[in-house]
Amino acid sequence: MPLYLDPDELHAFRDLNQGPGALLDLIGAMAFRAGGTAQRLGVFDALAAGPDTAHDLARKLDVVERPLAVLLDALVRFGYLERRDGRYALGPAAEGFTTGLALWHDVIGELWTGLEEAVRTGHPPEPYYPWLEQRPGTLRAFHDMLAGMARSMAPAVVHQAPPLGGRLLDVGGGHAIYSIAFCQAVPGLAATVVDLPGALAEGRARVEEAGLGDRITLVPGDLRDAVEGRYDAALLFNVCHGLAPEDAAALVARVTAALEPGGTLLVLEPFADPPPGTRGHAAAFLAGFSLNLAATQGGRLYTFAEVAGWAAAAGLAGIERRPLDAPGTDELLVARRAT
Ligand SMILES: C[S@@+](CC[C@H](N)C(=O)[O-])C[C@H]1O[C@@H](n2cnc3c(N)ncnc32)[C@H](O)[C@@H]1O
Structure with missing residues (x-):
């Protein structure tokens, strides 16, 4: 929340851990919903062209001036906008809502209404991926977010992976960024990307653009089904x-x-036991992300030991944890099938 605390509040909250935590959470929820609503109404896009009055903005956005002015004033107080001489302008924090936070606004606003039921019954009332498929704008924001993260991590992932060759299977790799990165790094490597049909369109365009159409095959499929083919390496x-x-x-x-003897499994995850030094908002975000997975997909973050246990039970050996020199908390699990 970009809210500015005054020095006494900041001292009580940050240094003494005695701040009105639940109240700040409430204000944070209000600020987040206000920011997301402004993004959906087009406020941030309109103000990107320059400062404007509530009156003119209401006309441009085709909304009612009175509640818009209340929203704009709240956004000023929450730190997303600035107000000078009766005109509103973007504040530095507004940028967040032009990118990944817009997706979180939709997920928390709609799907987290099922959190209580998910905890009571153990099942998310609304399955995430079908929900996404019905909302083209939200689906696009989701894939843009995944693609942005993959682009920032792919070089470190390729660097930390053991040498790969032959045939690579990329399960749930729809945007194809990791398969492209591995194919560009390893001459002769051929990849098969399996994902839901809606997730593959963007990957297909990216593969063509990279000139790798002859080495990367995109296959619509469900990861709950049997794995077709034999591979020398697989990405999960x-x-x-x-x-x-x-x-x-x-x-x-x-x-x-589906791995050949000697084949490699690579698992990339933010583990529930993150790298040492993960604290503050990064640690809190991971806990909230895990809760989001429970609320929307019936999953959660798993510890490295849990994933390593599944790999060992599947017959993999040489299981290693490899941190990444990249932003975020994702790490690699590397394991090999016995020869
Ligand atoms: C969190 S994203 C990860 C994407 C990519 N592997 C990465 O690390 O950036 C999960 C991916 O799994 C795909 N997926 C989810 N459920 C699936 C299913 N039942 N069958 C196939 N793919 C699925 C999604 O479409 C999405 O591309």
Whole structure:
């Protein structure tokens, strides 16, 4: 929350841990919903062209001036906008809502209404991926967010992976960024990306653009089904956390069974026991992300030991944890099938 605390509040909250935490959470929830609503109404896009009055903005956005002015004033107080001489301008924090936070606004605003039921019953009332498929704008924001993260991590992932060759399977790798990165790094490597049909369109365009259409095959499929083909290596990147533990373990076993002797499994995940030094807002975000997975997909973040246990049970050995020199808390699990 970009809210500015006054020095006494800041001291009580930050230094003494005595701040009105629940009240700040409430204000944070209000600020987040206000920011997300402004993004959906087009306030931030309109103000990107320059400062404006509530009257003119209301006309441009085709909304009612009186509640818009209340929203704009709240956004000023929450730190998203600035107000000078009766005109509103973007504040530095507004940028967040032009990128990944817009997706979180939709997820928390709609899907987290099912959190209580998910905890009571153990099942999310609304399955995440079908929900996404019905909302083209939210689906796009989700894939843009995944693609942005993958682009920032791919060089470190390729660097930390053991040497790969032959045939690579990329399960749930729809945007194809990791398969492209591995194919660009390893001459002769051929990859098969399996994902839901809606997730593959963007990957297909990216593969063509990279000139790798002859080496990367995109296959619509469901990761709950049997794995077709034999592979020398497989990627399970950010897939396990969307599944219940027994389903994630079964997926690791199915993918392992499709590996040739000596084949490599790479799992990329933010583990529930993150790298040492993960604290503050990064640690809190991971806890909230895990709760989001429970609320929307029936999954959660898993510890490295849990994932390593599934890999060992599937018959993999040489299981290693490899941190990444990249932003975020994702790490690699590397394991090999016995020769
Ligand atoms: C969190 S994203 C991870 C994407 C990519 N592997 C990465 O690390 O950036 C999960 C991916 O799994 C795919 N997925 C989810 N459920 C699936 C299913 N039942 N069958 C196939 N793919 C699925 C999604 O479409 C999405 O591309």
